[in-house]
Amino acid sequence: MKLPFQRVSQNPIRRRAHKCKITALRTKYPVYYNTLEQQKGSRVWIDDREMIMLSSNDYLGLTYHPRVIEAGKAAMDNWGSSSTGARLANGSRSFHEALEEKLAAFLGAEACHVNVAGYVSCMSAICGFAERGDLVLADKNIHSSLWSGISLSGAKLERFSHNNPADLEDALTHEDAGVAKLIVFEGIYSMEGHICPLPELLEVARNHNCFSILDDAHALGVLGAQGRGTASHFKVDSGAVDITCGSFSKSLASTGGFIAGDRALIEYMKSHAKPTIFSAALSPVQAACASTALDILQEEPEHLAQLWKNVETYNEILREFKLDTWGSQTPAIPIVLGTKERAYYFWKALREKGIFTVISVAPGVPPGKDLIRTAVSARHSEEDFEQIAEALQHAVKQAL
């Protein structure tokens, strides 16, 4: 018999949680929320087994760079473990402002604001500007953080086809010219590995007097001179984009995020974006790691060069097996399998051979695009690629 405190009341939310089919399916298969017991460079350990990490966003491989680690330790000594409060209330620290100045200069922006997470920054980049009565036009493949920002803003939403400026133009010609409009897109789409057609999107934005918001989370550190991002890649003046947001949890070997643009816009965002106003400040350690990674980007070009060399090596292997990479142009490289089943068995076969990857299936990706998401890092070695090639051969045999 259950004691009174063990009896669980079956209120509707508890019932919904207990009966959720999606959660039951997820917990049945060991695909998501894995526990890594150890990590060293490109290697991770699961259930005491060494594996090659082939889906992390540590594109430049800086998470174990001695300078980054040293900077994190020094920040902890100087500032303690946490900022323990929102900047609006408890104050910014000088290291936040120093990082903001450094990052703004790197991006060619007038000002910048850093947050505790990229998710918070990307939400803020939208809900700090869009409001009820406005119209947001969003590429249909944008990240969840941007969708969350749109929902929170209360603005009307229209999606345009992925990376399709003509479709965006078409959508805009049917809209009321008097309504304030914002266009939202990413520099690199992390599932597809596609680069956005920035000059064309900005031309449409200009023609229709729209505010532009670029999420450069995956392009920072990867595209453009020294990894300055998508605007630099296309040699577009960085001021042509109204707001650039992004994350420190990819190439910058940290966590946290940023919003960059004209000073007046950043100050306006700081008065209006609830995720920024009400979230705790970026921690000292994470700020120091991101700041040092930013120095490394500018002082040690070999990491970016190695990353693109590795992308080439990996693509050669994938071509050998005639795998569909959805036209990826970047280190984020999907292997499109087309059905949930094929994606699962391909993932499982790679796992058997010691390769860690991630599955993404519909509705997370368009129907028929069920895939394994892989990503190359500057840290992957020739030996890693040999093992990856063997594993792919095994997976092709097992799953296709």
Ligand SMILES: Cc1ncc(COP(=O)(O)O)c(C=O)c1O
């Ligand atoms: C395109 C994009 N934007 C924003 C984010 C959020 O960044 P973070 O995970 O650092 O909070 C991510 C993270 O996956 C992302 O891929």
